[in-house]
Amino acid sequence: MLEVLLSGYFDSIGLYEQPSKKQLLFAERWLEVLEMSHLAKTGFRQLDYGQQRLLLVARALIKRPQLLVLDEPYQGLDFISRKLVHAALEKISSANLSSLLYVTHYQEDELQAIRNFIDFEPLEEGHKLVTSHK
Numbered sequence: 001m002l003e004v005l006l007s008g009y010f011d012s013i014g015l016y017e018q019p020s021k022k023q024l025l026f027a028e029r030w031l032e033v034l035e036m037s038h039l040a041k042t043g044f045r046q047l048d049y050g051q052q053r054l055l056l057v058a059r060a061l062i063k064r065p066q067l068l069v070l071d072e073p074y075q076g077l078d079f080i081s082r083k084l085v086h087a088a089l090e091k092i093s094s095a096n097l098s099s100l101l102y103v104t105h106y107q108e109d110e111l112q113a114i115r116n117f118i119d120f121e122p123l124e125e126g127h128k129l130v131t132s133h134k
Contacts, residue, residue: 001031005062050081093114100114
C-alpha cells in the first residue's frame with residue numbers, strides 16, 4: 001500500500017524509482033492522517049474498495065496539485081466506506097491542500113468545507129445554472 005502511495009510522486013503504476021527519505025516520511029504521514037498506518041505493508045488488492053479509493057485520493061494529493069478533480073468519489077462504495085472516504089475528504093478539503101472540483105448528484109454528499117457551488121436545475125427546455133456561496 002505504501003508503494004502505491006509513493007508511486008504518485010513518479011506518476012507511475014508501480015514503484016520503479018527509489019523515493020527519497022523525505023518522500024517516504026511524507027507518505028507515512030499521509031497514512032497517519034488517513035488512519036491507515038497499520039495497513040502500510042498490505043497489498044493494494046487486499047484492501048477493501050473504500051480503502052483503495054481513499055489511498056488513490058491520497059496518491060493524487062501526494063504531490064500537492066493545484067487542482068484535484070473528484071467525480072462522484074462515493075460511487076460504488078458501501079455505507080462504511082462512504083463514511084470513511086467522506087471523513088477523509090472533509091479533512092482534506094478543510095485543510096485547503098488543493099482546490100477541489102467536486103462533482104456529486106446528491107446533496108447529502110456535499111462537503112462542509114466547500115463554500116462555492118454550481119447547481120444545474122433541470123427545466124422543461126434545458127437547464128438553469130445556479131451558483132451559490134456558503
